[in-house]
Amino acid sequence: MNTFRTLHRSLLVLFAVVVIAIVTLVHFSVSKIVAEQSRAQQQSLSPAISLIVEQLLKPLHTSEALGHSTELVHLMDGETLDEDAIFASLTRLEEEFGLSFFIASETSRKLYNSDGSTLDLIEGEVSWYFKYRDYPEDAVADIGKWEDTHFYIDIKIYDFDGKFLGFFGIGKSLRSFLSVFDSYKKQYGYDFLFVDGNGDIMLSSDPKLIATYSDFTNLSELPWYASLPLSVRNDQALNNKLVTIDQKDYLIAEVKLNQFGWTVFLLSPLEDRQTEISQAFIFSVVTLLVVIFSLFLLIYNLLYYFRRDMQPDMVVRHANRLPDRAAVELIYQSLLKEEKSISVVLVSLDDFSHISDAFGRNTADDILDKVAGYLADNLREQDVLGRWSSEEFIVLLPQTGPHEAFDTAQGLRHGIATLPPPVGQNSLQLTASFGISFTASARIMNEVTAHAEDALYQAKRDGSNLVRMQLID
Structure with a gap:
């Protein structure tokens, strides 16, 4: 997540620089043409x-x-x-x-x-x-x-x-x-x-x-x-x-x-x-193109650098490229050694099998990508998002207590419920249920996720689009 967010911010800054450079050059070009x-x-x-x-x-x-x-x-x-x-x-x-x-x-x-x-x-x-x-x-x-x-x-x-x-x-x-x-x-x-x-x-x-x-x-x-x-x-x-x-x-x-x-x-x-003015215009356009090309090379090299420097545990937005269970477990063990306490949140899309049957697999994949992107955009830099099953995600919240995790899950639940439906599927309403557990000691991940799954099933039984929490005794 850290590397990805750094890349995201770098691209935003670079985009701002490109826009400012283009506006400046256009202003310079117009001024030069008017002067000519x-x-x-x-x-x-x-x-x-x-x-x-x-x-x-x-x-x-x-x-x-x-x-x-x-x-x-x-x-x-x-x-x-x-x-x-x-x-x-x-x-x-x-x-x-x-x-x-x-x-x-x-x-x-x-x-x-x-x-x-x-x-x-x-x-x-x-x-x-x-x-x-x-x-x-x-x-x-x-x-x-x-x-x-x-x-x-x-x-x-x-x-x-x-x-x-x-x-x-x-x-x-x-x-x-x-x-x-x-x-x-x-x-x-x-x-x-x-x-x-x-x-x-x-x-x-x-x-x-x-x-x-x-x-x-x-x-x-x-x-x-x-x-x-x-x-x-x-x-x-x-x-x-x-x-x-x-x-x-x-x-x-x-x-x-x-x-x-x-x-x-x-x-x-x-x-x-026209000949005199065209010469000034051509000079301005060539200058603009050289600057844009230089910025393009800078963006390309920046992307290449980040691609080469990405770590295996980096969380990617697209659902089919998120860390799987095995990768998440390795991250969990590493975080537990460093942070000492972790809240685990399981996220399950409501009625996902029905959505897949009714609207097709392509629509279902688009929904997964949309939800994965939303979750990734609304988590902190230190948080980890992974894939738990075909219709479930797992979120690791290091150094986060259960009640703070509950508030975070409520915000994410509300956000998913307000996501716009896929194009052409205006009748489709997306919701998700959340199950939370917490550990502050060296427990294996399966023990913590088992309690999170029980909380998730409880949310489903209570009507879905809910957040439930089950702590370990």
């Missing part, structure tokens, strides 16, 4: 943010800074304008910043470009000027100049008294954007969509989606966008949405450009991100 996803997301967004800053925000900040210069206010203020001075300033700015600049004057109702061209701002013919003049925002982004499509940033200019003087701004050819977008796509593999609040695509890495002659492509015209749920389309809430374009999966990330009222949608190929 975040890293992949960061890697994909960082170049996009750099591009947005370089291509859009830098021109915006440049135009805003220049728009607050007193030189510009002096050029645009007054009843008549010095056009030569205006062109000289615009030319100098183009050479200095490498961008196209313009001034749209409210006084002269004329547009001056850094390339030396002009355009009369006639209401009904030039719509952008009059539309944006009445906008509440002081900075507006737009697409225009359709013969060579440009992206424009328009900054409203006021005099020192707050009077509107016109627009100052920067223009960039869309061909320069397409070149930059193409190099980013080749390097990082993703596409850009710059979309205004109405869903119109203002800029894109796909040349087919670039506006031509004021004809903008709307998000709703894209097949993959039309396949999304209506709630997603209404809110343009595409962040972290998975879409399929030309039979390839893309993950969408979005960046708000509040300066323009735009949203940038970054379409990242899922295959590339």
